[in-house]
Amino acid sequence: MKPCAFIYHRPSGLPEALALLAAHAPTGGRVLAGGQSLVPMMAYRMAQPSHLIDINHIATLQGAAMQNGALVIGTTTRHAAFKTGICPGPLGAMLGFVSSHIAHGPIRNRGTFGGSLANADPASEWCLVMVTLGGRVMLQHASGTRMVAAGDFFTGVMATALADDEMLTEAHLPWGQGDQWGFYEISRRAGDYALAMCLVVYRLDNGLMRDVRLGIGGAEATPRRLAAAEAILAGQAPTGPNFIQAADAAAAMLKPMTDHNVTALFRRDLVRAAVRRALHHSLNHE
C-alpha cells in the first residue's frame, strides 16, 4: 500500500506546468490535483507515474466566476468551495446541494472540480452536472487550447478526450434564467459512490415545463441526457403522473452496468426511483 517512486514538481504558473507536462507526459508524467483519486490508485499501484506535476499552487486555476451567462470554474476549485453557494441564484444552490453528495468533508476539502472531470468516474456527480447542463471544458497543452463539449469529453469508464500532455484548465457551465432544478442520488451510505443519480433542470412557463434537461449518472459508463424522458415532460405540468411516465421511460431506455454493487436489473429500478425523486425534489427543496 505504498506508492512507487516519482519525481515531484510544484509549478507556480500555468505555462511552467504545461511545459513540465509536455516534457514528462511521454514517459509517464501526470497532473496531481486534489490527489483524492490518484493517490489511492498509486497506493494500489494501479497508477505508477514517473513525475507528478502538482497544480495546487497555480493561483489562476482556482475559483469561479460568471462570464457571458456561464459559470467558469477553475480546475483546482475544491469540492468544498461549492458548499455555501459558489455563485448567486439557483445554479449556486444546485451546485452546493450536489457537492454535499461527493464523498465526505475531508475529501471535499482537497478534491477538485477538474480532477473529478479528468478522472471520469461513472458515478461522479460533477460529470453528471457537466453533461446535463451542456457544459464545456477547456483543454490546454504547451502549444494550444481547445474547447470540448462535455458530451464528447467523456468517452468511457474513467476515459476522456484528454491527451497525455493536455491539462484541463477550466469548466464552463451555462445556465438559463429562472431555472428549476432537482437532484436525487441513491448510494449505500452517505458519501459512497452513487449507484444511480438523476439531475433535472427546467423552466416553468405558465405552469408548464420547458427546456427540460434530464441526466442520469452512475448507471452507465458515462453520464448522459435521456431525450425520451425529456420529451415526455416538455410542455407538461410538473405532476406526479407525468413524473412516473418520465421515470418509466428513462428506466426503459437505459443500459445499466452490472458491477460488484448491484445488477443491471436492480440498477434499472434504482434509476426509475432516482428520476421520480429528482423530479419531486425540483418542486420542494426542503
Added chain:
Amino acid sequence: MKLHVNGRDYDIAVEARRTLADALRKDCGLTGTHIGCEHGVCGACTVIMDGAAVRACLIFAVQAEGAVIRTVEGLAAGGLHVIQQEFVAHHGLQCGFCTPGFLMLAVAAREAEPDLTDAEILDVLSANLCRCTGYQNIVKAVSASARRMRET
C-alpha cells in the same frame, strides 16, 4: 524539507512518495496519527491542514511544506482538550484506533462552524469509520463538547 506541526518545525528528509501520514509517524515521531486503510476510506489518519480536516494518507509530505499542520498530539494543552474529556465521559472509544481521526475531524468542524446542530455533527462524523463503538457514544461525546464549547 520542513514540516510545521503543532507549532514546531520538523526538518526531515523524505522521498516524494512519502505520504504526510507516514512522514508524521516515521519522520516526526508523531505516532498519534493512525493509519488504517491508506486509501482515503477510514479517516484514521485525519489531521488539520491550514484549518481544514484532511486525509493525511492522500497527501504527500512534500505537498504539506509551508502548511500549518495540527495532529492529535497538539490538542491537549495543560490538560485534556474539552473534546477529549467528553470522549472519556461518554465512553466514545473502545480500542482507540479511530479516536485521533475522530478528534481531529470534530475539532476542525467545530472550529469552522461553532453552532453545529446534532444533524450536522452526524453528517460530519459519517466521514470516519469505527469498528468498535457503534458510533452512538462518539456522537454523544462530540455533541456534548460542542455544547460545552458554545457555553464557555
